[in-house]
Amino acid sequence: MKSNLIYFAKKLLVMIVTLIAVSFLVFLAFEIIPGDVAVSQLGTEATPERVAALRHELGLDRPFLVRYGDWILSYIKGDFGTSYSYHIPVSSMIAQKIPITLAMSLIAFVITIAISLPLGVEMAKRVGSKVDKCVYTANQVVMSVPEFFLGIIITYVFGLVLHWFKPGGYVSYNVSFGRFIGYLIFPSIAIAFPKIAMTVKLLRSSIITESKKDYVRTAYSRGNSTTQVLYKHVLRNAMIPVVTFLGMVFTNMIAGSIVVEQVFNIPGLGRILLTSISNRDYPVTQAIILLIAALVIVVNFIVDIIYHILDPRVGGDK
């Protein structure tokens, strides 16, 4: 019990240190890459004097470390700053967008689990059969298709040919929640498809590896049926690498949605991130990157805990 606490405390500490490191890197990145928000805002009307005046107004003429310190302090106070482009608080801007990206990632995640787990188990049961070979080949193909390309194909086939949805016809969740979810289904499928293929492949091979272990033979010798052995013993162990993978998949989906949002013209976090980078709208960019980083770190933390529950030996006393 005590070792458990130490384990979590350690993980928590690592999490905080990682976040601070990420925040510093994010801040540093915009110091290094070329471009300047003042120039971006003033466009072709920019003169050295007006650029200098605007930089001063935005507080960008202060030393790097002072600005970083200020920024971190205001974050601790819960103030994410104000967008340079929109002149509204970053927090309210991001809050509007999180539901979109999160909903899309969640739908994609549910689709992935709902399809890949049964399919993976089924494939493992029928190793070497014709069905297995067919699915295996199809899997390899799907895995190598990038999400955005799948997005384009889906838009073309289901949007323009079959008219199952209206390309670019995104509806805000404020207007109609049903139509909002309805529009997100196809982009979610585009995100989920390659992940399904990967999860199936991983689960299948994980189950196959596990079933060759000694304890499986013992389980059979005790008179258990194949199904019993599979679900009671093998699956539990085979799931460990899959859980890690699914954790990564979820964070990957949020990052992947940035690209898919562009294809389906969904104004989510990704769109805001891309435009704020090109406009050098630092407060927005930094907040979103930190948010995504925090999400990855938190998900990893949760995965670690689930891991711990599935296999108490992980990160144990040693």
Add this chain to the structure above:
Amino acid sequence: MRSKRLILGLVLVLMTSAIALGGCQGDKASASLDGQITIGIPQDLEDGLDPHVVNAAGTREILFNVYEGLVKYDSQGNLNDAIAESHVISDDGLTYTFKIREGVKFHDGSDLKTSDVVYSINRCIDGGYVPGFANIDSVSATDNEVVITLKEANVDFLADMTTAIIPENNTDPNTKVIGTGPYKFVNRVPQESITLEAFDQYYGEMPHIKTVNLKICANPDAIVMELKGGSIDMIARVTSTQAAELEGSDFDVLEGTMNLVQALYLNNNVEPFNDVRVRQALCYAVDPQEIMDFVSDGKGTEIGSSMFPSFGKYYDASLNDTYNQDIEKAKALLAEAGYPDGFEFSITVPSNYTQHVDTAQVLKEQFKKIGVTANIELVEWDSWLNDVYIGRQFESTVIGVDASTLTASKLLDRFVTGRDNNFVNFSSAAYDEAYNNASITTDDAQQTAYYKECLTILSNEAANVYIQDLPDFVAINNKFGGYEFYPLYVQDYSKLYIK
């Protein structure tokens, strides 16, 4: 003299618009103020909503519907009175008296007062937002008149009075959008949409469509799908390829011009472009028609100096023939300048402008013929602004330069020696003199002659390799009509109607 000409111009405009209105009365009378249109825009209004501060052409063209100045351009390029009911310019060109129209309302329902006009002008003077306002000596107002006196006479001053008038008590124009235009701002969702609604207390001709939804279509590759799929009804500036894809659909593709001076801008300060013979050699190497064929199926209009054709008053088509493609002559000039074997240079192009990138590619091939190697360097728009436009760290660049008001000076002042916006570092004593003469004269004919002289100097000195004014295609669902091209970078939604 000046005011008489303007009044005559106004009468003409009123007459023609009356005829035009009479002509289509039958069409529009049936369409009462209802309905909606969804218009795609390529980017959000990312530099804010404060009409005095925004610079992006894409922002200004939309705010045109929301804000108005004392005067306003029409689609013919005439300056008409807007918030001003009439104006008089004194004979010495120094005093402008604007009589303010009665009953003009702001979008929040309050009455426009002369103090709001004075406030708006002073705000722009203090902020340095309108360069032409540095010339204002004083602004004063009575109950219904605003009098502006200038330090020096300048016939282009009236164009600057298109500057938006905002209410004095609005402390935050960036989030509270209150203008006097035909459409009022309802709300916006960042990177998603902007909603405008017809302003029912507008003093002028009422718009025909009640709600205008602007939808941000960030992915240019998806535009045709969005049009065909029905999620947008109209979008401006589609490419010729997209226009071709829309053939036979429910969309009309209208063709206008972008009103840009597209050129290979040369940094006149760096070697070898500090030698006029080298610049001329490049001009002789280029065939604009070939570029237009490649970039936009042969559409577009050739230009030979810093002026586009819809500026009929100054545009001189004969300058297009200063340099017709002549490879031998180009080679001879290069040899004379000391580059018999050619040289190598880079063309910096902002990667978000497909037309400019395509143009650079054709240029590269054309320069090969005279033994000159051009390397294309693609940069982000932001880096372009920073390094090329402001930093002037470049050899050459392909870009289109526009004019924010329809005055020749907006296009020509950037070639005066030492100007902040002279990013090509052009310098010619003859040019400076001609430009200066143009800006101090109060005689219109004389001024036009001086500006034309400026254009000829730019052409003879081969300041840049002038190419074309790009074609502009607007796709609009055939349920709608009334789209009008402007000689300026604006979109006028108030003229659109449902058929």
